[in-house]
Amino acid sequence: MTPKRKQRLMLVALMLVGVSVAVVFLLKAFNSNIMLFKSPSDIVAGDIQEGSRFRIGGMVVEGSVKRNDTDLSVEFQLTDTANKVPVTFTGILPDLFSEGQGIVAMGSLNNSGTFVASEVLAKHDENYMPPEVADALKKAGKMPGTSVNYGGSTVVQP
Amino acid sequence: MFKWIHRFGSSPFVYRTANWLAPVFGIGAAVCILVGLYLGLVVAPADYEQGDSYRIIFVHVPSAWMSMFVYMVMATSSAVFLIWRMKLADIVAWASAPIGASFTLIALLTGAFWGKPMWGTYWIWDARLTSELLLLFIYLGYMALRSSIEQPQTAARAAAILAVVGVVNIPIIHFSVEWWNTLHQPATITKLDKPSMHISMLRPLLLMVAGFQLLYFHQLMVRVKTGILQREARTAWVAELVADNRV
Incomplete structure (x- = not known):
């Protein structure tokens, strides 16, 4: 893998991790409201x-x-x-x-x-x-x- | 080791492959869906509790499953496009979006038609239904974002980022019925457990799932062909195809 591609792979992975962590906190905060x-x-x-x-x-x-x-x-x-x-x-x-x-x-x-x-x-x-x-x-x-x-x-x- | 993958960078090769795969998938889908519908609507017995209304699951479950499967294909190929800048990956994502959106819409509509007689309501804002509706909006957002940016390269990259970010919704849809309490019932078929469904009903359901899967591959091949022709409209090999009336 070229360094450029490695960098982009890291960027995509970081983006996914960041969004996931944000969503987990969001869902945790609203947990009792999401319960039907x-x-x-x-x-x-x-x-x-x-x-x-x-x-x-x-x-x-x-x-x-x-x-x-x-x-x-x-x-x-x-x-x-x-x-x-x-x-x-x-x-x-x-x-x-x-x-x-x-x-x-x-x-x-x-x-x-x-x-x-x-x-x-x-x-x-x-x-x-x-x-x-x-x-x-x-x-x-x-x-x-x-x-x-x-x-x-x-x-x-x- | 990965030499063969480079052949998928060649548009004429991919076009030819898609060209012969499309009817193969199409015939497979037609057979599975026709047999599945016959077994599901005519042969399978009525349910002990729901009577004949349960038969809508033969369309509802496969389309709900496909709405998530297509998204996973779209998100994966978008990531491949972002990292390796592979043209074909972008075409696959572009081709999948409207197909996935259609499956999502079918899942939502059939669910609503079933919900009224069974639950007593067309719609409820529970975790499963809401996250599936969000999936439809992500698909529509992806298509809107793509078509609102004029420069094709920029449009492809922006849409790919949206597709990758939106993938967090998929586990939420899948686990919504376990993490929270919902009106929607939990999964009938899971990999680890014995299915909570009688074999006479399970067989047509699995056939329909296979049929919908093949239907997606068929439509994907047709749209990938269109995508390639659009992007390569000015090349010699496309001109040759048109001249020979083989498009």
Whole structure:
């Protein structure tokens, strides 16, 4: 390699390293803002101000969904397997919404500690299989659990 | 040892190579994509949870994968151009940009169409979706920067620097679903783990990935030919090609 090319190689490498370091610091600084949602444990730990709008993510607790007969309102509990938060929502739920499913909801906490959601989105997991295979796995008790990634730590609900 | 590499400095040689490789890649891509689509849309069973809507992944996943692969090609050849001033490397980067931008746009659009029925929204500003949108803007920025500078040498160098700097976004896209919490699901197929997908669905998906890869190589060859002809328009060998009606 000629000295000129060596110099240019160093320049390109330095440029890449410099930009990478800058981006790492930037992302570290904004880490909590890049997180899409808070977990039920964050809310129980009390780092959230009452009335401020934010997203909560977790799995719908089995057997906790209560639908109202007269309107579209629905109540359920959301968990990250460690803690639970009650959620209320009025509106149309996405097709994938079901008990045990991971969801992300936007809204705020009221004074009794219930999360009042204005939007509920279903989180899909990375598992794809035909219905017969899913049935067989369920029977054998080998169904992969839905998982929710809290950024670094993944919680799997069996 | 690296003698053979010097042949790629010869435009007529590269033009001839690209000329016969283009239809080879094109036919390969057509076969893979047609068989993949048939297996994916007709043969593969519906998903236990999503029904038939999941079938959009047969286009979404390959184009998302290609959006990053094409960028890596573009960034690598831009670095080669910056260091060794190799003409062909610049042509490859120039040729790749609009192809990569198209794959990125397809990934974003198909994702939005899938997101509405499954998640309940077309768009959410989570880390994966935002970084993929940023990739589209980097591609568009690269093309805009290139065409806004009149002097071709300066334009090539400026655009190459942008391409190299923008490469930091690629690991961010890839790891976004692990580093932060997102609405987008984590990867179904990883190198180290068993894929979380039934074999009947995985086979057409892998075929589509191969098909999209070949489609990129096909388009790259066609555009590299165009790039060479543009740059060498005044040379004797191009004049000869035109005279023989072989362009």
